[in-house]
Amino acid sequence: MNIIKVPENIKNERIDSVISLSVEGLSRNSLKNRIDVLTVNGKPAKISKKVSNGDVIMYSLDRLPEMTIEAENIPLDIVYEDSNVFVINKPAGMVVHPAAGNYSGTMAQGIMYRLLDTDSGFSEDDSRPGIVHRLDKDTSGIIIAAKNTETLEFLSEQFRSRTSSKTYIAVINGRLPAKKGTIESRIGRDRRNRKKMTWQTERGKSAVTEYRVLKEWATKSLVALSPKTGRTHQLRVHMLMMKTPITGDPVYARKTEGYSLMLHAYKLRIQIPGADGIIEFRAPVPERFKTAILNLSDRG
Incomplete structure (x- = not known):
């Protein structure tokens, strides 16, 4: 049996929302299908019941079937x-x-x-x-x-x-306040939408991103992003925090404008067995970036 004491900052919130916030990787929909026993303050309750700070939730879940990997002959670049x-x-x-x-x-x-x-x-x-x-x-x-x-x-x-490092390139909506800088915040699960992460939380983990502007156009910019921590959706959330969401982001941008997510892991620096020192690996800039940059440059 699992026990959650509802924290002080929660008031009049559904039980499934409170539990999913407390358990990493457990969505409200998954919880609905797996809940077995559920009580609030010792009394049976429905998952839709609303609770507030000080309430005690006790619950148990049906076990998930073990996940196995079936080998597939898939082309890999x-x-x-x-x-x-x-x-x-x-x-x-x-x-x-x-x-x-x-x-x-x-x-x-x-x-x-x-x-x-x-x-x-x-x-x-x-x-x-x-x-x-x-x-x-x-x-x-x-x-x-x-x-x-x-x-x-x-x-x-x-x-x-954190002795390895990654660099991404991204097309973002708008312009950042400086040519280069560092963004710091906490990042945690969004209480209202489990598919999203947010910087507007006291319960999240520290997140740090360095950025550098590579090119600017009238309404968009090309930037290099270097995450110094590895939080879920970190770069996407930090760009939204700066009011410059990544172009084509289906979760954090208001409109995709016909773009797919314009985020590409361009470079990885890491040591591998048998090699002396750090090696740098790069992934070629994809066609969607080349097309976007060409179109944006034509517009000025």
């Missing part, structure tokens, strides 16, 4: 490969690993296929074989994956200690 790593240029629209609504055609399944009959140490019982970090479905660009468990730990430690 591999920009570098050796005995320990894949470095992949992920296209926009590809999901990194299976999750609700995306059980096939993921990058992880393509990696698993390439690791069949090897001594990787991974199996189909691993939910994210070789996956060190991830990119959102609509974000394209560079991503590194491990071919064995030893390399997975070696790479993961660099992300944990």
Whole structure:
């Protein structure tokens, strides 16, 4: 049985909203399907009941079936490969690993296929074989994956200690206040929309992004973004915070204007096993960026 004491800053909020805020990765819809026992202050309650600070919620959930990875022969744009790593240029629209609504055609399944009959140490019982970090479905660009468990730990430690670094390029709506700068905030789950993250929270985690303006047009800018932390939707939220949402963002921009998400992981600097020092990997600028830049330049 799980217990939540409703915090002071919550008043007249639905139970499913309170629980989903407290449990990372648990959506209100998933909660609705999995709730087993639910009480508020010792009395049975419906998930739609509203609670306030001081109320005590007790609940239990049905267990999810174990997620397994089915290897699939999926084309991957591999920009570098050796005995320990894949470095992949992920296209926009590809999901990194299976999750609700995306059980096939993921990058992880393509990696698993390439690791069949090897001594990787991974199996189909691993939910994210070789996956060190991830990119959102609509974000394209560079991503590194491990071919064995030893390399997975070696790479993961660099992300944990922040000795690796990533640089993205993005087209944004409007202009930033300076040619370069640093954005700092807390980022946490949006209480009203679980699909969104927000900087307007006291419960979020510290997030830091450095930016540099590369080109400006009348209504848009091309920028380089370097996240110093790895929060969900960090770059997208920080650009919204600056009132310059990423062009084509289906979640945070009011209008997509016919664009897809204009965010691309352009560069990754990291050490790999057997190499001396840091290596820099790059993913080519995608056609959607070239087309957008050409069109914006023609308009002036």
